[in-house]
Amino acid sequence: MTVFITRRLLQSCLVIFVMSLIVFFGVNVIGNPIDILINPEADQAEIERAIKALGLDRPIHEQYLVFIQRAFEGDLGRSFVFGEPALKLIMQRMPATLELALCAMLISIVLGIPLGMWAGLKPESAAGKSIMGFSILGFSLPSFWVGIMLIMIFAVMLGVLPSTGRGQTVGLFGLQVSFLTWDGLAHLLLPAVNLALFKLSLVIRLARAGTREVVLQDYVKFARAKGLSPSRIVLVHVMKNIMIPVVTILGLELGSVIAFSVVTETIFAWPGMGKLIIDSINLLDRPVIVAYLLMTVFMFITINLVVDILYSILDPRVRLQDIKG
Amino acid sequence: MTSNFPTLVVEDLRTYFYTKAGVVKAVDGISFTVDRGEILGLVGESGSGKTVTGFSIMGLVDPPGRVAGGRILFKGDDIAGLPDDAMRTLRGNRIAMIFQDPMMTLNPVLRIDTQMIEAIKAHNAVSNDEARRRARDILGRVGIPSPDERLKAYPHQFSGGMRQRVSIAIALLNDPDLIVADEPTTALDVTIQGQILYEVQKLCRESRTAMIWITHDLSVIAGLADRISVMYAGRIVESGQVDEVLDRPLHPYTRGLIGSVPSENRRGVPLAQIPGMTPSLLNLPPGCAFRARCPRADNACLTPPEMTLAAPGREVRCFHPHLA
Structure with a gap:
């Protein structure tokens, strides 16, 4: 297990290094941030000064080396726009996004697995068919449209839930969170549901497919032949087997939910990272874009590692291979 | 607790599958008895209904199938229509x-x-420790070395033979009165098969457990069972003491089965085959189901034959049995 984790960590470092190359050079060949940032009436001397101040006068490989050097010191550059460290900007916005993403994930797991298993156990029942119909809608309706509809129904027509912002937040371990106050929870609900809808449908489908496959296996019949109660068969024998694909996909999806919750955050004016990256792209705020992308890579790698470790807890066959490897 | 009832009496059991294409009579009126310490061999080709018979006794027939008729008397009580709980x-x-x-x-x-x-x-109010002790003892009894360690292992860490020992151990856990063994040695190689057969037989005799051994392999049944019932197309066509049936088969189908087992005595002679295939259970021809493949069939076989007593303890469902 230690060997496995060490090897994975080394691989991860390599991936981050390669990504930093691609991201840094990729971002630095598009557009000219000076054109956007500086007053169009500024004279040549001012422009020169601005270029120098941002470090854009030096050759790109030198810029990269400086960037890498600073990155090791925990500095991913300063935002051109805000004049603040890019990492700090992202970290300020991160709790909001994390809260939203985790909440959406929670909704999709807590609802998705039971619903999917139900649909898998009783595929011909009205409930089973309705669940599948719902999941098709969840898959195919565009996220922004659902978001607008949610605002229309719950905020405008019924007037029961707020439509924008985070509401009242409280500090928890130095982070500002919404879910501990009623007001914050009310603000959280609509965006979380909006973001969860697609994942929920995905989890339902995975759980259903897994369940339908597993209930036909001999070991389920054998479990019945042992005289076990239906609840034990479903909750232990079936569920543990379907969790393997579900965990894989959820792990990958968690990364994408955090990194790309842009649409939902924009619609509900949720002050998270998604909104920051859209603004930064519009303003060509290179350091923020680079820092954001690197953070995303880092997050995906971490999540994948956690998923692999979870795997070995869920599936003993994986564990053995790792020890051999 | 002793009762005068035999462990299991199956009377005219019918298990039908109600499919869109029609009713499949997988088991169509079979009867047999198994008593304490006795091993009954249930022999037949694939699709003859022997596994469905086993599942019917267990109450594990899945829809669209269900037990459509007959009685399954377990120690005197009919369990055929029992609710799942x-x-x-x-x-x-x-x-x-x-x-x-x-x-x-x-x-x-x-x-x-x-x-x-x-x-x-699931069946006893015992502590985890007590249950673990019992599990370990039984693993030891079925011949698994160092059962304490093996308890903590996962199935993939066992070989096929060891896994079957574990399944057998699980079947023995609550010291059952009846074990239905559905071809438990078919997937194993021959040496392991021999060991398992020997041990199952020993365990069964020691604890006086009744057993139904379902198989298509006559050579397995020869050394194991007390009595055998031969199934064809959902019905029992012949039953009796194992030696008598194997030495002097009465039904042409049983003869065919025995003839198709490779043997030392007939080295160099092509194996006898039963011509044709098992008929589709969806629309069985009227009369004897074996008629189309039978060398002795004639017009009499157009009406379904009944089970008749051919000798004491010997029954056969045929108009033209191979009587000496």
């Missing part, structure tokens, strides 16, 4: 089953101890 208290407790493929019957993500202890605790 009541049946569950018998399953794995008084009646246990061993499945065909040991690679598939153990849950791959649960440890052996979990799978054994849950079977004990």
Whole structure:
């Protein structure tokens, strides 16, 4: 297990290094941030000064080396726009996004697995068919449209839930969170549901497919032949087997939910990272874009590692291979 | 607790599958008896209804199939129409089953101890420690070395033969009165098969457990069973003491089966085959189901033959049995 984790960590470092190359050079060949940032009436001397101040006068490989050097010191550059460290900007916005993403994930797991298993156990029942119909809608309706509809129904027509912002937040371990106050929870609900809808449908489908496959296996019949109660068969024998694909996909999806919750955050004016990256792209705020992308890579790698470790807890066959490897 | 009733009496059992294409009469009126310490061999080709018979006794026939008629008397009580809750208290407790493929019957993500202890605790109010002790003892009894360590292993860490021993151990956990063994040695290689047969037989005799051994392999049944019933197309066509049936088969189908087993005595002679295939159970021809493949068939066989007593303890369903 230690060997496995060490090897994975080394691989991860390599991936981050390669990504930093691609991201840094990729971002630095598009557009000219000076054109956007500086007053169009500024004279040549001012422009020169601005270029120098941002470090854009030096050759790109030198810029990269400086960037890498600073990155090791925990500095991913300063935002051109805000004049603040890019990492700090992202970290300020991160709790909001994390809260939203985790909440959406929670909704999709807590609802998705039971619903999917139900649909898998009783595929011909009205409930089973309705669940599948719902999941098709969840898959195919565009996220922004659902978001607008949610605002229309719950905020405008019924007037029961707020439509924008985070509401009242409280500090928890130095982070500002919404879910501990009623007001914050009310603000959280609509965006979380909006973001969860697609994942929920995905989890339902995975759980259903897994369940339908597993209930036909001999070991389920054998479990019945042992005289076990239906609840034990479903909750232990079936569920543990379907969790393997579900965990894989959820792990990958968690990364994408955090990194790309842009649409939902924009619609509900949720002050998270998604909104920051859209603004930064519009303003060509290179350091923020680079820092954001690197953070995303880092997050995906971490999540994948956690998923692999979870795997070995869920599936003993994986564990053995790792020890051999 | 002794009762005068035989462990299991099956009377005119019918298990039908109601499919869109029609009613499949997988088991169509079979009767047999198994008593304490006795091993009944249920022999037949694939699709003859022997596995469905086993599942019918266990109450594990899945829709669209169901037990459509007949009685299953377990120690005198009819369990054929029992609701699932009541049946569950018998399953794995008084009646246990061993499945065909040991690679598939153990849950791959649960440890052996979990799978054994849950079977004990489903039927007995015992502590985890007590259940674990019992599981370990029984693993030892079926010939698994260092059972304490092996309890903590996962199924994939066992070989096929070892896994089947574990399944057998699970079947034995609650000291059942009846074990339905559905081709438990078919998936194993011959040396392991021999060991398992020997041990099952020993365990069965020691604890006086009744057993139904379902197989298509006559050579397995020869050394194992007391009596055999030969099934064809959902019906029993011949039954009797194992030696008598194998030495002097009465039904042409049984003769065909025995003729198709390779033997030392007929080296160099082509194996006899039964011509044709098992008929589709969806629309069986009227009369004797074996008629189309039978060398002795004539017009009499157009009406269905009844089970008749050919000799004491010998029954056959044929108009033209091979009487000496």
